[in-house]
Amino acid sequence: MENEIDDGEPLKDQNGSELNDEGNGGSAGGVILKKGPWTSTEDAILVDYVKKHGEGNWNAVQKYSGLSRCGKSCRLRWANHLRPNLKKGAFTAEEERLIAELHAKMGNKWACMAAHLPGRTDNEIKNYWNTRIKRRQRAGLPLYPPEVCLQALQESQIGQSTARKNDRDRGNHGSLQKSSNEIHDAIFDSLKANQGLLPCVPEIPNISADSVLLKGLGSSQYCNFLPSTLPHHKRLRESTTPFLGSNVMNRNGYYPLDHIRDNASNKIAQYFGMHAHLDPCPSKNSLSYGHSLSNGNSSTSKPISEAVKIELPSLQYPETDLGSWGRSPTPPPLVESVDVFIQSPRNSALESDCSSPQNTGLLDDMLNQAKIMSSSKKHYSEKSSNSSTATPGDGADSGAFNMFETEWEDYTDHISSFGATSMLNECPAISATGNSLDEQLPAQIFSGNIAKLESAEHAWTSNSENQSMSMFNISRPDLLLASDWIEQNSRNGQNPAINKDAMATLLGDDLATDYKQMTAGTSASSQVWGLGSCSWNNMPAVCQMADLLYKDSLKMYD
DNA sequence: AACGGTTCCAACCGCCTCATG
DNA sequence: TCATGAGGCGGTTGGAACCGT
Structure with a gap:
């Protein structure tokens, strides 16, 4: 099941679902909200919206930009991928050490940890940590250095x-x-x-x-x-x-x-x-x-x-x-x-x-x-x-x-x-x-x-x-x-x-x-x-x- | 090259908190 | 005080990429 968006690019909805992530039926004002991976066009629309209106009021994105995404999805996309100063790529050794240290102190408070790691998102840290847990457990290694x-x-x-x-x-x-x-x-x-x-x-x-x-x-x-x-x-x-x-x-x-x-x-x-x-x-x-x-x-x-x-x-x-x-x-x-x-x-x-x-x-x-x-x-x-x-x-x-x-x-x-x-x-x-x-x-x-x-x-x-x-x-x-x-x-x-x-x-x-x-x-x-x-x-x-x-x-x- | 297992990561889901009316 | 909506958060999922056989 695929959806089409305004740029005509076929969407590969990984869920094949037309429901939005709010679980409210997938529509906002009768518009089918899209799920799945974001396209570059959608990204551009969102970036443009933020430039004009600033962050926040995410539910208005669909209303003002015509983006068929729910507010939550927009916020997530912006926060994790589109906002400026995001640092991409592998974590440095120092970052890894800091994550371990922070996790030891605050547990799974990914957002708090992200605040200590400029350019890194909570999702990124969370993914890293979960992967690390599996890897180290499999290797029989302690979780914390x-x-x-x-x-x-x-x-x-x-x-x-x-x-x-x-x-x-x-x-x-x-x-x-x-x-x-x-x-x-x-x-x-x-x-x-x-x-x-x-x-x-x-x-x-x-x-x-x-x-x-x-x-x-x-x-x-x-x-x-x-x-x-x-x-x-x-x-x-x-x-x-x-x-x-x-x-x-x-x-x-x-x-x-x-x-x-x-x-x-x-x-x-x-x-x-x-x-x-x-x-x-x-x-x-x-x-x-x-x-x-x-x-x-x-x-x-x-x-x-x-x-x-x-x-x-x-x-x-x-x-x-x-x-x-x-x-x-x-x-x-x-x-x-x-x-x-x-x-x-x-x-x-x-x-x-x-x-x-x-x-x-x-x-x-x-x-x-x-x-x-x-x-x-x-x-x-x-x-x-x-x-x-x-x-x-x-x-x-x-x-x-x-x-x-x-x-x-x-x-x-x-x-x-x-x-x-x-x-x-x-x-x-x-x-x-x-x-x-x-x-x-x-x-x-x-x-x-x-x-x-x-x-x-x-x-x-x-x-x-x-x-x-x-x-x-x-x-x-x-x-x-x-x-x-x-x-x-x-x-x-x-x-x-x-x-x-x-x-x-x-x-x-x-x-x-x-x-x-x-x-x-x-x-x-x-x-x-x-x-x-x-x-x-x-x-x-x-x-x-x-x-x-x-x-x-x-x-x-x- | 095919296959299976693993890793990575983007995105979704559901719950919570807080502000507002 | 309560209901509602927005935003935030953490856990989970699923697909692509990677890797070893």
């Missing part, structure tokens, strides 16, 4: 330090937590409201755990935070946006990095708070975040039976990527769940809780598991202390690893078929080439990180022959990234203190101070964080492993 991750991390560090300082100045230690918990509650209320909407989505604790580690595990999560490509944006628009009461969640259902930074720290804190009431030596963390769990019933512990479903960015893959999982006999929900586990690095305790076969992964179960773990603490301590040569750190490590070994082995049985693939998909880029967004071959990434794995693994397993640790490492891209940073920074002659700060940030702001104290190696900190310390023993394994990684990196630095 390392420097963007690092920058986000540094900004987060600065921002949170400032926020905490301001908070202390106000003498209100609970304000941040309160506001954050409000958001947190809103999120989970929303998740509750969204249940059943989507086919393959994790349950609440997975969500929580996922988010919990965003901050604690930092940039690997940042780097791998993948936007939704699910085709259910309409439902999302109805369901997810309103619940937040803001636009923190993108329309496609994922959170910009800024939001992740803000909320993940609170979630991790909530997680700690959850442990805190089991902890006979309450830390400041527990004091700060106790409120949401003071009754042992946080917002995250909404009825377990309600398998809340959301579209979480960190587990969203385009169908092509899901297809890559297709080799597994595991049905999609499990696949996704597994991927949550792998892609969203988290402390092993939490992971075990969420993933162990005997565990539903829901918060109540997590609480039960935590209680069991707490009651078993003595056992673990004894087990750890059996190694007379163990240093406090080693002891803690081995203890921590032993603690979760059983569950981990159970888990690895389930994910073993996914480990390598996920590793390929989720390994943060090792490339430290700076601005280049060039992609690394998956094999390179894999081999590169494997080397780091071996290094870190060697440190972790020096006192044990725990094979499960290998899988443990492989599924910890956060640690890989951390080691990447440290290694790179060390090679670059950067002050180890910087690395320490970075690691502290990885652990979350609330842990950062304690972590720094710990790594300072003072006798006081040793007391605080020693093997016998309740605080340390209750600390998620991520902290302990990060500590090991850090120590390992310092050796390399020396």
Whole structure:
């Protein structure tokens, strides 16, 4: 079906439709509005109209110029192709870097991003980004370049330090937590409201755990935070946006990095708070975040039976990527769940809780598991202390690893078929080439990180022959990234203190101070964080492993 | 050369916000 | 306060171009 326009040029209406894009019947004043590609004649008419009347009042274009296009189509054509000073051609490296940076900050706000890129249109940026997502996902590369991750991390560090300082100045230690918990509650209320909407989505604790580690595990999560490509944006628009009461969640259902930074720290804190009431030596963390769990019933512990479903960015893959999982006999929900586990690095305790076969992964179960773990603490301590040569750190490590070994082995049985693939998909880029967004071959990434794995693994397993640790490492891209940073920074002659700060940030702001104290190696900190310390023993394994990684990196630095 | 898969990109669609009456 | 229209925005679609086999 073809239309004719005034210049007589045959129109190849790609839709074969005579309806206009307003869906109002395709006519304006009885004139059939054309759809499909614009001709040069139409462009000329539109340009001429704008010259005479200026931009705006697009619906008048058809009226005054006789152009058989609806106002929307005219506006789009003008904005994307005809307006002056449009920059055509491929994006420069600087533009690419800026886009990644902007996307990390504001998410899919294409128009806002376009405002930062003179001559570029939102459509152009959007197309570029969507292509980039596919390409990088297919290549198993992180979405954001390392420097963007690092920058986000540094900004987060600065921002949170400032926020905490301001908070202390106000003498209100609970304000941040309160506001954050409000958001947190809103999120989970929303998740509750969204249940059943989507086919393959994790349950609440997975969500929580996922988010919990965003901050604690930092940039690997940042780097791998993948936007939704699910085709259910309409439902999302109805369901997810309103619940937040803001636009923190993108329309496609994922959170910009800024939001992740803000909320993940609170979630991790909530997680700690959850442990805190089991902890006979309450830390400041527990004091700060106790409120949401003071009754042992946080917002995250909404009825377990309600398998809340959301579209979480960190587990969203385009169908092509899901297809890559297709080799597994595991049905999609499990696949996704597994991927949550792998892609969203988290402390092993939490992971075990969420993933162990005997565990539903829901918060109540997590609480039960935590209680069991707490009651078993003595056992673990004894087990750890059996190694007379163990240093406090080693002891803690081995203890921590032993603690979760059983569950981990159970888990690895389930994910073993996914480990390598996920590793390929989720390994943060090792490339430290700076601005280049060039992609690394998956094999390179894999081999590169494997080397780091071996290094870190060697440190972790020096006192044990725990094979499960290998899988443990492989599924910890956060640690890989951390080691990447440290290694790179060390090679670059950067002050180890910087690395320490970075690691502290990885652990979350609330842990950062304690972590720094710990790594300072003072006798006081040793007391605080020693093997016998309740605080340390209750600390998620991520902290302990990060500590090991850090120590390992310092050796390399020396 | 033919074919199939992928990428790029222009355009459409539907929803939202805001201004106006 | 509500209805309406214009403009804006983000997600999606579909065809052309490109590329590898």
